[in-house]
Amino acid sequence: MEPSQPPPGYDSFRSWLAVVGASLSLFCTAGFLNAFGIFQEYYQTFLGESESNISWIGSISISIVYLCAPISGVLTDRLGPTILLCIGSIGQLFALFMTSLCKQYYQVFLAQGILLGVSMSLIFCPPVAVVSRRMPHRRGLALGLTIGGSSIGGIIWPILLEQLLNKRQLGFGWTMRVVAFTMAPLLAFACITVVDAPAPQASLSPIHAALDGDEKGTTSSNDEIQSKSKANYSILKNKTFILLCGGLALGYFGLFTPVFFVTGFGVQHGLSTSTAFYLLSGLNGASFLGRVIPGFLADRYGHFNLCMLATLAAGIVGFCWTAATSLPGLAVWSLAYGFSSGAIMSLQGACVGKIAHHRHQGLAVGFMMGSIAVTALVGPPISGQILAHAGYLALSMWTGATLVIYMVFSLLQYGPGFTLGSLLPSGRSCSWYTGCPVGVLMFRKVLADDGISSNMARVWLVNVASLERRQSLVHIFASLSCFARASLFEQISRTLLFRIGLANRRHPDLPSLFHIAGASHALLDPWSQGAGVVRDVLTRWSELDITQIGSLVAIAGTLPTAWRLMQCAWQEAYSCIRRFFLASVTIPGGDPVNRSVVKWVLANRPRHYRAFTGRTEVGRANPDRAAALKKSRHTVQYCPHWNTRWLWFKGNFFVVTRAVGDFNSSLSDPSYDGIGGEDLTISCFGWSAHPVQNLIEACREYADRQTQYFVIIYSRDRYGMSWKPKARKPLRHLDTVHFDLSLKQELLADIRNYLDPKTQMRYQSRSMPYRRGYLFYGPPGTGKSSLSVAIAGEFGLDLYEVKIPSVATDADLEQMFQEIPPRCVVLLEDIDAVWVERSSSHEKTSNGNGRAHSPESSNVPNCTLSGLLNVLDGVGSQEGRIVIMTTNRPEQLDSALIRPGRVDMKVLLGNISPKSAAEMFVRMFSPELGCTTHLKMEEIEKLSVQFSSVIPEDTLTPSQLQGFFQVHLESPYHAVESIASWVQKELARAHFKEFEFITSNGKA
Secondary structure (H helix, E strand, O other): OOOOOOOOOOOOOOHHHHHHHHHHHHHOOOHHOOOOOHHHHHHHHOOOOHHHHHHHHHHHHHHHHHHHHHHHHHHHHHHOOHHHHHHHHHHHHHHHHHHHHOOOOHHHHHHEEEEEEHOOOOHHHHHHHHHHHHOOHHHHHHHHHHHHHHHHHHHHHHHHHHHHHHOOOHHHHHHHHHHHHHHHHHHHHHHHHHOOOHHHHOOOOHHHHHHHHOOOOOOOOHHOOOOOOHHHHHHHOOOOHHHHHHHHHHHHHHHHHHHHHHHHHHHHOOOOHHHHHHHHHHHHHHHHHHHHHHHHHHHHHHHHHHHHHHHHHHHHHHHHHHOOOOHHHHHHHHHHHHHHHHHHHHHHHHHHHHHHHHHHHHHHHHHHHHHHHHHHHHHHHHHHHHHHHOOOOHHHHHHHHHHHHOOOOHOOOOOOOOOHHHOOOOOHHHHHHOOOOOHHHHHHHHHHHOOHHHHHHHHHHHHHHHHOOOOHHHHHHHHHHHHOHHHHHHHHHHHHHHHHHOOOOOOOOHHHHHHHHHHHHHHHHHHHHHHHHHHHHHHHHHHHHHHHHHHHHHHHHHHHHHHHHHHHHHHHHHHHHHHHEEEEEEEEOOOOOOOOHHHHHHHHHOOOOOOOOEOOOOOOOOOOHHHHHHHOOOOOHHHHHHOEEEEEEEEEEEEEEEHHHHHHHHHHOOOOOOOOOOOOEEEEEOOOOOOHHHHHHHHHHHHHOOOEEEEEEEEEEOOOOEEEEEEEEEEEHHHOOOOOOHHHHHHHHHHHHHOOOOHHHHHHHOOOOOOOOEEEEOOOOOHHHHHHHHHHHHHHOOOOOHHHHHHHOOHHHHHHHHHOOOOEEEEEEEHHHOOOOOOOHOOOEEOOOOOEEOOOOOOOOOOHHHHHHHHHHOOOOOOOOEEEEEEHHHHHOOOOOOOOOOOOOOEEEEOOOOOOHHHHHHHOOOOHHHHOOOOOOOHHHHHHHHHHHHOOOOOOOOOHHHHHOOOOOOOOHHHHHHHHHHHHHHHHHHOOOOOOOOOOOOOO
C-alpha cells in the first residue's frame, strides 16, 4: 500500500455517497426545525394559544435534539449509525403523521414537540460522526457539505410550508402528510448510504496511523490499549477538547443573535418588512457558502487555523453591525456575517474530528453538541433583553464580544503540549508554508534578496515545523545545509534570532553558541516568533517609499472615474433589464389611482421610518383640538419621503418609483398633502402586466376601505390644474338635516332609483342622457350644503365642489368637468350669486370711454352662463353624475339654468317647524350620545314636546336653533326653561335682517 493512498473505505466514492446521505438527513431534521416560524403563525390562529405557549413547542424540540446528542453519539460508536438512523427516521415520520391529526395544544406539544425532538436527536448526530470518520483527508469540505444541508432546508421548507398552508389551501393535515411523504425517500437514502467504513488494518503506514488517531490532541497509545469503555470517555479529559467545547458554549450566546434580530434592525432603519426578510435569506444563503468554502480551505491550511480566523472575522463583523444602516450596507453585512458564522458551525465538527480517535467520533461530536445546548437556547432570550433595555448598539457589542471570547479560547488551544507540525494537515505538510503567515512574512524579503527558490525554503520550513520545543537548535542549522549559499544561512539565522532578541547585541553578525543553546526554549515558541515577526513587518512597512505614495495617489485619482463608469454600466444594465424583463405601468400625478397606490405603499412602509418631508399646513382644519391651544399658528405635516420602494405582494416582486422632480415642485402648493402629486411607475419581473394590475386593484380596494366612513370633498388647486382632496368629513346621517320628512324620503328615493344599474341600462337603451340635477333652495342656514354632504355619504360618493368665480374661461370650466369621474356629486353652491337673469345682465351704464359697467360686475365670473349650460347637458357633457345647485334666491336664477333636464327636482329647505325642532331636541340629548343628565328616552321625548311648543312655525332656521343647543348641551331641563326667552330675542332681531325669508307659503 502506497503511503499517499488512504486506507480502504476512506475518501472513496462510497464515502461521498455517505456525505450526500448525511446532508439529506440534516436537510430533513435541522432544516425542518428552522421552519418553525411558519407553524408559529399558523398555530396562533388554529389553536388559539398565545405566542409564548406556541414557542414552547419549537423550543422543546430543539432542546431535546441538542441535550440528547451525547447519548446519540455514544450509541453511534457502540451500535453503529444505521440502527439509530432507521429508528429515528421511523419515529420522525410517525411524529409528522400524528401531528397531522392533532386538534388541541397538548396533542401538538406531545407529537411535534417531544416525539419529533426525540426522533430527530437520533438522526442529528450519527451523520456528522460518520462523515468525520470516513473523510479524514477532506473532513472540512465533507462536513461543510453535510451541515450545509440544514441551510438549504432552512430556505426550502419555509417556502414549501407557506405554499401548502396559505397559497394552495391544502389544509394543515395534508400539509404535514405531504412533508412526511417528501422526507420518507430522503431519510431512506440516508439510512442506506450513511454507514461506517471497514475498520483499518493493524499494520498501517505513518499517514494511516495519523488517520487512526495520531493527530493533534489525541489520546496516547496507552489509552488506546485500554478497554473500549474507558477509552470512550478519555476524550472528555483532553484539554483541547475542553477548551473547544467551552469556547463554543460561550460563543453560541451571541452567534445566533443576528439571525433573530437582523430583520427588526432593518425595519427600524427604513426597510419594509418584506425587504428586511431578504436580509435573513441572504444571511442563510451566505451561511451555506461559509460552510463549504472554508471547509475546503481548512483541509489545506488547517481546521483550527481557519476556525480561529472565521471566529475573529465573525466577531469583527458583529461589532460593525450598527454601522450598516442603508440597504446596501445591511445586505453586505448580512452576507459577511452569514459567511463567517457558517464557517464556525461547519469547522467546529472538523476540529473535534481532528482531536478525537476515529472510533470515538460519535461521542466527541455528541458531547460537543451537548455543550452548546443550553447556550443556544438561552442566547436569543438574553439578546432580546439586551435589545429591550440597551438597544441595537449594545446588542452588536454583545455579539462581537461573545465571538471574540470564543476566539480567545481557540488561541488557548495552542498550548505547550503541541508542536508546530500539529498545525499541518495530514499528508500535505509540504504545501503548508503557503498558508502560514509566519513563513510568508519571514522569507519574503530573504527570497527576494538572494534569489533562492521556493522549494529550498519549503524544505527548511518543513524541517523546522517538525521540531518540538525541547529539541536542540542543532537540528535547525543542520537542516540549513540544504541551501547552497552561505549568505542565506546568515540572513535566516539573523531573522530567526535577532528579531526575537536572542542574538548577541555586541556582535550581531553571528550569534554565539552560548546564546543559541540558551535560547532553545524561546526560539520555537510560537508566541515569541509571532511577536518578533509582527515587529519586523511593522518596522519594514514603516519605511515608506515616495514612489509608492505617488502610485497610490494616482490610483486614488482614478476612483471617481471608475465610479462614474460603474454607474453608467449599471444604468445601461438596468435599462436593458427593464426593457426585456420588466412589465411596468405608469400612473400620472393627480390621478385618483395614484393617490390610492401611494396610500397603500405608505400603509405598508416600515414601522420605524426615518425619512420624512416636513411642511406647514396652510388653511387646513386641525383635527387635534388640543393643538389649537398651543402658541403655534400652523401645524407641521410630516409625509414619508421616498423615491423607490421595493415591495413583495402575492408572490411577485414590485418596484414602485416616484418622480423626484414632480415631488419637489409640488411642495410649493399649500393645498398639496404629499400624496399622489407625482408620476408613479410600478414594475415587476415578467412579461405580463397582470400582476401590476392586481396590485393597483388591491390599492384601490384599500383606499375605498379607508374612506368608507368618510366623505372626500375635492376642489381645484390654486392653479386650477387638477382636482385635489380638500377635506375628509365623517359620514353625516340624513336625520341631522331637518326639513319636511315626506320631501326627504321622495328625494332619497329619486337618487336611489337613479343610481340603480338597471336605471342606467333603461336610459341607455332609450337614448336618454343619463344625468340628474337637483336645486336646493331656502334661506341661509337651513342645511343646503349639509344635505349635499349627507347625500354623498349616504350613497358612498365623492363630492366635487365647483367654484364658478374662480374659473378663468369656458375652456377651463369644460376641462374641470371632463376630469370629474362619472359617479359622484357635483356641488354648485350659491349659484344665485354668480349669474342673474340674462335680461338684467344687459342693463349697463356707459362712461365717457364707452366702457360698460354692471352693478354686479364684481360678481360676474370670466366664464359665461352658456359655458356652464354646455358642460351640464351639452353635446360633449359627461354623464352619470349628480349635480346639486344651492341658492338663497331661486327667483333670480336664469330660467334656462333651472329648466327640466338640467334641474329635475327642486327641494325647499325652509325654516324649521315645531315637529323638526322636537326631533332636533331628541337628537341633541339622546342617551346614546352621553347626555350628562342620564335621562331615559321617554323623559327626553316629553321634554321635546314642551320645547317644540314654544317654536313658531316657519320662523327660525335650523342653524339658529343649533346655535341655541350649542350653549345648552349640559341639561335638557335648562334648555326647555331658556327656549322661550331665546325665541323672543331672535324674533326681535328678525326685523334687522337684510334678506327675506322663503317659506312654504311664499315670501315673507
